Amino acid sequence: MRSIASRHLAPVAFKFWLLFALAAGLGSVHAATVVHMATGPVNSAAVLSDGTLWTWGDNQSGQLGNGSTVSVDKPVQIGSGFAKVAVGGPYMVGLKTDGTLWMWGSVQLRTQTLNETRPVQVGSGFAQLMTSDTASKADGSIWYWGHAKRLFNASAGGDMLDRLPPGYLQMVSNRYNLLFVLGDGAIQFLFVPWDPSALIGMGSWMSGYGSAGPVDRGFVQLALGSYSAAGVKEDGTLWQWRGLDAPALVGGGYRQVAKGSGHTLALKADGTAWAWGSSNYWGELGNATRTESENPQFLGTGYAQVAAAAEHSLALTTDGTLLAWGRNIAGQLGVGPVGQSQLSPLPVVFEGAGAPGMGTMVATGTLTRLTLSAHIQIKPEHLTSGAKGHPYLVAITPDGTMYTYSAPAFDRLNPLNPLAWADRLQNTSSLLFANQDLTHLSGTAFFVGYGLGATTAESLDEMMRSFRYQRVYDIP
Incomplete structure (x- = not known):
C-alpha cells in the first residue's frame, strides 16, 4: 500500500506524522494541552487546558482518585x-478554579486521616x-497537612487543615526534614525523625540542610531531595x-x-531545562544514557515547568x-508499559482528551x-465567524x-471511495468505505479534525498546534 499524502502537504504532513509517532507510538491518540502537572514517588497527575484532571x-x-485502588499506566480523567x-x-491534592481545595488517597489532616478513592473537598477560599x-489563601495565610504534621506542629486553624505561623512563606518536606522560606527569604530548617531507629548508619547528611548565614537569604523557591536540597533566589x-x-x-x-532522590532538574528563565545528579x-x-553527571546538562529548550520524583522526571x-x-515501575510515566524505563x-x-466533538466515524x-x-464537527464559533x-x-x-x-485535493487510502469534504469549514459527512473487505487495514487508526488557515498547509499546521483533532475509530 503506497503512501498517498498530498505532494504539496508533504513537509507539514511529515511533521504531523512525527507528532503522532512520538506522542503515541503510532498506536494511541495525540498528546493533550497540559497547563499544570505534578509527580510523586510512583504516580503523576496533570491538569489540561479544559480544566480536566488526569492521574496515573x-x-x-x-x-489516583478513580474510585478504586487499581493502578494504571496511562492517564485517566477523574474530574x-x-x-x-x-x-x-x-x-494527591487539587485546587479548583473556584478556590476550593480537594484531596484523595490517604493523607493526615488536622483531626482525622482521610482515606478516599475519589476527590473530597477539604477547604475553600484558596488562591494558590x-x-x-x-x-x-488570598489573605496570605499558609495552610498545611500530610506528613509534615509528624514533623511540625503549628497553630491549628480549621477543622481539617493547620495554619503556619505568620512569616512563613513556603514549606517543603521529606521523611525527616522540613525546610521553610521565611518573610525575608531566609531558610529555616527543622529535623524531627518520626522513627529514630531509622537513622542508624545514615550519616551526617541527616543532620540538616544548610547553615545560618548571609547566603541563606533571598530564597523564593526550595526543593528537597533525599540527600540534598536546592533553592532559587529572587x-x-x-x-x-x-x-x-x-x-x-x-x-x-x-x-x-526540582529534586528526586539523587537527581536534580532546573528550569531557566529562557525556557531551557537542565538535569544533573548522582x-x-x-x-x-x-540524556539517553545511564551516565551520571555532577554538572548541569542541557536537556532542551521551550520548557515551562519541571518536576522530579524518586527515580523519574x-x-x-x-x-x-x-x-x-x-x-516506570508503577506506570508513573504515563507512557506504558509498566516496568519499562525510558x-x-x-x-x-491522554486518550480521549483534547477538543471534544471534533467528529465521529460510524462503522x-x-x-x-x-x-x-x-x-466532521466544526465548533459553532468557527462556523459563525466565517473563519477559513x-x-x-x-x-x-x-x-x-x-x-x-x-x-480540495483528496487522496485515497486505496482505489475505492474518496472523501468528498468541501474546502471550507462546515459540518460534513462522507462515505469512506462501503461494504468492503478491510482485512488488510486491520489495526488502522482514524483521526478527524480541522485547522484554521487560508491554505491547506496553514490549516494542517494550525490543527496540530491547537490539538484540534481526535481519534474516532480503529479497524479491528
Whole structure:
C-alpha cells in the first residue's frame, strides 16, 4: 500500500506524522494541552487546558482518585474544573478554579486521616496550591497537612487543615526534614525523625540542610531531595547543598528547581531545562544514557515547568506537551508499559482528551464487509465567524504509514471511495468505505479534525498546534 499524502502537504504532513509517532507510538491518540502537572514517588497527575484532571501510576491508597485502588499506566480523567494539582505520594491534592481545595488517597489532616478513592473537598477560599503539603489563601495565610504534621506542629486553624505561623512563606518536606522560606527569604530548617531507629548508619547528611548565614537569604523557591536540597533566589541564582554544608552556587538565570532522590532538574528563565545528579540508572536525567553527571546538562529548550520524583522526571513544554522519562515501575510515566524505563523524554498520551466533538466515524458490518462513514464537527464559533480552514481525516496503519485527506485535493487510502469534504469549514459527512473487505487495514487508526488557515498547509499546521483533532475509530 503506497503512501498517498498530498505532494504539496508533504513537509507539514511529515511533521504531523512525527507528532503522532512520538506522542503515541503510532498506536494511541495525540498528546493533550497540559497547563499544570505534578509527580510523586510512583504516580503523576496533570491538569489540561479544559480544566480536566488526569492521574496515573500507583494506586494502592486510592491516590489516583478513580474510585478504586487499581493502578494504571496511562492517564485517566477523574474530574473537571481544576487549576492546579500536587502529588504527595499516597495522596494527591487539587485546587479548583473556584478556590476550593480537594484531596484523595490517604493523607493526615488536622483531626482525622482521610482515606478516599475519589476527590473530597477539604477547604475553600484558596488562591494558590504551593506544594503537596501547603496552599495559600488570598489573605496570605499558609495552610498545611500530610506528613509534615509528624514533623511540625503549628497553630491549628480549621477543622481539617493547620495554619503556619505568620512569616512563613513556603514549606517543603521529606521523611525527616522540613525546610521553610521565611518573610525575608531566609531558610529555616527543622529535623524531627518520626522513627529514630531509622537513622542508624545514615550519616551526617541527616543532620540538616544548610547553615545560618548571609547566603541563606533571598530564597523564593526550595526543593528537597533525599540527600540534598536546592533553592532559587529572587535574583535568579540557584544554590545547592547537603548536610551541614553551606549552600553552593550552581549558576544564574534560573526560575525553578526540582529534586528526586539523587537527581536534580532546573528550569531557566529562557525556557531551557537542565538535569544533573548522582543517579541515572533508570534514565532520570533524560540524556539517553545511564551516565551520571555532577554538572548541569542541557536537556532542551521551550520548557515551562519541571518536576522530579524518586527515580523519574516530568517536564512541561510551552506548547502544552507533557514529557516523562526515567523509571516506570508503577506506570508513573504515563507512557506504558509498566516496568519499562525510558532514558529519553517521551510525550504522555491522554486518550480521549483534547477538543471534544471534533467528529465521529460510524462503522457497520464485519471486517470483511465493512462500511465506514466519517463526520466532521466544526465548533459553532468557527462556523459563525466565517473563519477559513480545512477539515482533515488522518489514518495511521500499524506499520506507521500515515495517510492524510483534505479538500480540495483528496487522496485515497486505496482505489475505492474518496472523501468528498468541501474546502471550507462546515459540518460534513462522507462515505469512506462501503461494504468492503478491510482485512488488510486491520489495526488502522482514524483521526478527524480541522485547522484554521487560508491554505491547506496553514490549516494542517494550525490543527496540530491547537490539538484540534481526535481519534474516532480503529479497524479491528
